[in-house]
Amino acid sequence: MARHLITSAIPYINGIKHLGNLVGSQLPADLYARYLRQRGHEVLFLCATDEHGTPAELAAAKAGKPVAEYCAEMHDVQARIADGFRLSFDHFGRSSSPQNHKLTQAFATRLAEVGLIKEVTEEQVYSVADGRFLPDRYIEGTCPNCGFESARGDQCDNCTKQLDPTDLINAHSTISGSTELEVRETKHLYLRQSELKGDLAAWIESKKDWPILTTSIAKKWLNDGDGLQDRGITRDLDWGIPVMKGDAVWPGMEGKVFYVWFDAPIEYIACAQEWEDAGKGSDWASWWRTDQGADNVTYTQFMGKDNVPFHTLSFPATIMGTQEPWKLVDYIKSFNYLNYDGGQFSTSRGRGVFMDQALELLPSDYWRWWLLSHAPESSDAEFTWENFQTDVNKDLADVLGNFVSRITKFCRSKFSEAVPEGGIYGPAEEQLIADLTTRLHAYEGHMDAMEVRKSAAELRAIWVLGNEYLQANAPWTTFKTDPETAAMQVRLALNLIRIYAVLSAAFIPDASKTMIDAMQTDDDAWPTDVAAALNALPAGHAFTVPENLFRKITDEEREEWAARFAGIRDAGE
Numbered sequence: 001m002a003r004h005l006i007t008s009a010i011p012y013i014n015g016i017k018h019l020g021n022l023v024g025s026q027l028p029a030d031l032y033a034r035y036l037r038q039r040g041h042e043v044l045f046l047c048a049t050d051e052h053g054t055p056a057e058l059a060a061a062k063a064g065k066p067v068a069e070y071c072a073e074m075h076d077v078q079a080r081i082a083d084g085f086r087l088s089f090d091h092f093g094r095s096s097s098p099q100n101h102k103l104t105q106a107f108a109t110r111l112a113e114v115g116l117i118k119e120v121t122e123e124q125v126y127s128v129a130d131g132r133f134l135p136d137r138y139i140e141g142t143c144p145n146c147g148f149e150s151a152r153g154d155q156c157d158n159c160t161k162q163l164d165p166t167d168l169i170n171a172h173s174t175i176s177g178s179t180e181l182e183v184r185e186t187k188h189l190y191l192r193q194s195e196l197k198g199d200l201a202a203w204i205e206s207k208k209d210w211p212i213l214t215t216s217i218a219k220k221w222l223n224d225g226d227g228l229q230d231r232g233i234t235r236d237l238d239w240g241i242p243v244m245k246g247d248a249v250w251p252g253m254e255g256k257v258f259y260v261w262f263d264a265p266i267e268y269i270a271c272a273q274e275w276e277d278a279g280k281g282s283d284w285a286s287w288w289r290t291d292q293g294a295d296n297v298t299y300t301q302f303m304g305k306d307n308v309p310f311h312t313l314s315f316p317a318t319i320m321g322t323q324e325p326w327k328l329v330d331y332i333k334s335f336n337y338l339n340y341d342g343g344q345f346s347t348s349r350g351r352g353v354f355m356d357q358a359l360e361l362l363p364s365d366y367w368r369w370w371l372l373s374h375a376p377e378s379s380d381a382e383f384t385w386e387n388f389q390t391d392v393n394k395d396l397a398d399v400l401g402n403f404v405s406r407i408t409k410f411c412r413s414k415f416s417e418a419v420p421e422g423g424i425y426g427p428a429e430e431q432l433i434a435d436l437t438t439r440l441h442a443y444e445g446h447m448d449a450m451e452v453r454k455s456a457a458e459l460r461a462i463w464v465l466g467n468e469y470l471q472a473n474a475p476w477t478t479f480k481t482d483p484e485t486a487a488m489q490v491r492l493a494l495n496l497i498r499i500y501a502v503l504s505a506a507f508i509p510d511a512s513k514t515m516i517d518a519m520q521t522d523d524d525a526w527p528t529d530v531a532a533a534l535n536a537l538p539a540g541h542a543f544t545v546p547e548n549l550f551r552k553i554t555d556e557e558r559e560e561w562a563a564r565f566a567g568i569r570d571a572g573e
Contacts (some may be wrong), residue, residue, distance in 0.1 A: 009303035014059035020338035024304035034506035048093035053260035091275035100270035129178035141168030218312035265315035336376035351567030373456035421539030423488025518546035
């Protein structure tokens with residue numbers, strides 16, 4: 001048994017996430033965590049809400065609530081939705097927790113002790129109307145490079161040119177719309193990441209097994225242009241973790257908070273403390289400190305490609321820089337984007353399906369299966385209602401659901417609601433066992449390697465083997481002339497239902513439970529020996545006929561949903 005620490009990118013607090021966010025981190029992380037638990041490994045699967053920064057303040061103001069109250073409510077909403085998708089977190093924490101306050105302050109204090117924090121006086125844009133310094137992304141204006149009128153203060157989304165707020169023409173605050181902006185001096189703490197460039201480069205270079213997507217993004221940020229830059233880790237905001245040195249206010253940093261991108265990754269560690277403090281486990285440090293047992297932990301992170309720079313550079317720099325025995329990530333599984341029907345998901349324009357809406361339409365297994373079987377691993381993927389309908393109806397209803405329904409109903413009608421006895425295996429059964437064994441080994445290999453789409457394809461192929469066996473051997477026909485052989489065929493197929501339940505549990509946990517319950521067994525052992533597993537339910541073992549595992553999506557539903565979630569399209573989209 002190995003020990004596996006798994007984290008998925010922590011979702012931001014200001015609203016409900018869309019399906020692209022789900023498949024880019026939380027869902028594949030859950031798939032992997034569930035699979036490893038099934039194989040007997042010890043797993044700690046952590047996630048949390050990312051609660052600090054200007055967007056949280058603005059979302060709370062828009063909702064007319066104090067920011068702490070808003071964040072607490074949204075954490076509960078996100079936790080409920082995660083549960084609805086059967087995300088099996090061992091703990092779903094909060095970056096605003098007391099544990100993360102204390103740990104973030106301790107990290108900064110330690111980094112200062114070893115000389116990796118510097119104080120920088122810089123000029124920032126101050127909005128007189130808003131009475132606050134504005135983060136770059138809350139300043140918009142016309143791009144001096146391409147003329148795009150909604151360029152942000154850090155980058156133009158049209159031409160992708162990196163910008164400073166003072167570069168913008170006709171700049172204004174996106175909070176109030178005010179153009180009464182001034183450049184004022186302010187002091188901030190910077191993490192001297194550039195001092196760690198060599199260590200980071202060597203560490204990244206050592207990760208030969210990482211996805212190309214992960215390492216290419218990391219190396220680009222490390223080497224392109226001016227290379228790895230020192231990074232500000234404080235902000236002029238009210239909401240956040242106060243800048244403290246030890247137990248005292250950091251001199252010169254009164255009223256400031258740590259930058260959300262400094263404290264958010266530290267929450268991965270603090271989340272384990274929350275897990276222990278909530279009475280869900282013990283000895284959190286054995287997962288995170290190599291001097292207390294974490295040297296035998298394999299730590300895997302799941303995230304969308306936009307989060308890769310922070311998890312390959314900034315967070316590792318924070319950990320390395322302390323010169324303390326904290327656990328570094330072993331493997332980063334990164335994903336491209338899931339787009340929506342010819343464009344992007346858009347919260348503001350109501351384009352695309354969001355997690356709460358998806359669960360109102362269909363049970364979570366439908367979404368889990370489609371998203372994982374189309375995970376954007378090697379390139380961006382696209383959700384269309386046509387593909388969703390076709391794949392759900394074919395894979396889940398026709399292949400898996402039909403297999404379970406046909407054989408349980410046939411057995412009930414011709415034998416009883418118990419596994420029939422009689423008959424012995426012939427060449428067809430031996431071939432099926434051989435084919436299943438080959439497919440199972442391939443499935444295990446893909447799951448071990450976190451190859452999500454290949455795993456889904458292999459699982460579907462395993463389901464297909466059962467259908468092909470029934471089609472070729474037709475126990476309903478055999479029964480008329482050779483009921484003994486038909487009994488053997490039915491017995492084998494009923495045992496296949498249990499095997500399918502076990503192998504499918506990480507992908508479609510609710511349907512898996514329905515299959516296991518219908519077979520009236522609590523035997524969920526992994527079928528390492530297929531021949532033996534096909535005898536797990538002996539003759540005479542009672543079962544029930546489950547309701548249809550999956551229903552088909554109708555053309556009317558597909559058309560209605562496509563219209564409902566189309567949103568307001570831009571003319572050029």
